[in-house]
């Protein structure tokens with residue numbers, strides 16, 4: 001069970017030496033109790049205390065990486081059941097499954113699709129993270145070859161070895177050990193053999209069992225064999241099972257500190273019907289999956305899943321924002337229009353996208369409104385005539401344009417009079433209320 005701050009304090013050196021960055025041992029203990037700091041920050045903890053505290057302060061859901069390098073996916077480490085309680089930390093990895101019998105061309109095609117799946121959405125790079133190579137051939141040499149081909153063609157993707165045959169899994173691991181593939185196929189029968197492979201090559205394991213009782217028995221067995229980086233596959237297939245199992249796992253880990261289920265969760269949601277598959281994937285992502293395996297990489301499906309995942313894993317208390325500055329869109333000249341909006345990411349990307357669509361080179365002044373959209377910022381007093389005037393004056397834009405005309409969003413037309421008073425010599429033009437009207441608006445001015 002988790003220790004209280006006072007219980008932790010009793011085990012610390014109590015010297016108040018401040019090496020941990022906290023003014024007192026008690027302050028450090030209180031933060032440790034809330035999982036806000038790691039025990040390793042105190043260099044003077046005794047070995048005995050370290051053991052007791054290490055166990056007690058271990059995160060309720062173990063954290064480790066899927067894959068290696070810059071694009072490795074951090075999994076686990078979640079601390080709440082509901083996003084609004086704090087935030088979710090580590091977005092679910094999206095993996096696509098392919099059988100080793102698919103043939104070199106098809107294997108290469110899927111690898112390239114994954115390698116080129118990256119897209120930018122509201123300032124974040126989103127991608128398919130992993131490829132699951134399924135052992136369907138019953139030929140370990142063919143399997144290892146397929147795994148190697150996939151790894152070569154998708155050099156940044158994490159690899160899942162979807163294989164219940166320990167000998168075939170080991171042959172495949174050996175070919176790409178540096179990529180730290182996930183051994184997806186440890187069952188009660190293969191636990192010892194898979195644990196040996198995992199320990200020898202330092203790779204994580206996915207424990208697969210039918211139901212949570214069998215699964216927790218299996219993870220205890222694997223831990224007893226010395227494996228700690230474990231992913232859970234409870235065998236849940238339907239949306240109902242996924243919600244039930246994943247919720248029970250998350251509750252057991254967070255509320256009961258039940259260690260055998262304190263690991264990231266994998267759901268395989270493969271269906272013949274792509275739309276149904278995307279729907280089940282969405283359910284799994286919304287309800288705590290750390291890896292979701294789908295059958296194909298299609299742009300529409302990726303976009304839907306990326307969007308859901310991104311929305312779930314943003315911090316609900318911190319609006320996404322872009323930097324305050326004047327953005328050039330196209331190659332504006334001194335005569336080009338100057339528009340203004342707020343720095344809420346979604347607002348910026350929608351407005352700048354529509355300005356781009358207009359093909360009219362323009363400048364977009366983006367003002368810091370603490371990440372609020374136009375109307376909200378205006379209502380909160382962060383997008384006022386005085387603040388806009390100050391921003392425009394301090395931006396230095398006046399020396400770059402041959403006109404003194406500022407186009408404001410139609411939703412804050414009410415500011416135009418006050419702005420003309422504050423920005424002496426400037427003409428304030430009220431632009432469209434909705435961003436999708438911007439292309440017509442800009443083109444009509446240019447003609």
Ligand code: SF4
Pocket residue numbers: 012013014015016017018019020021022023024025028041042043044045
């Ligand atoms: S480093 Fe350790 S001993 Fe020093 S103040 Fe922090 S908790 Fe106390």
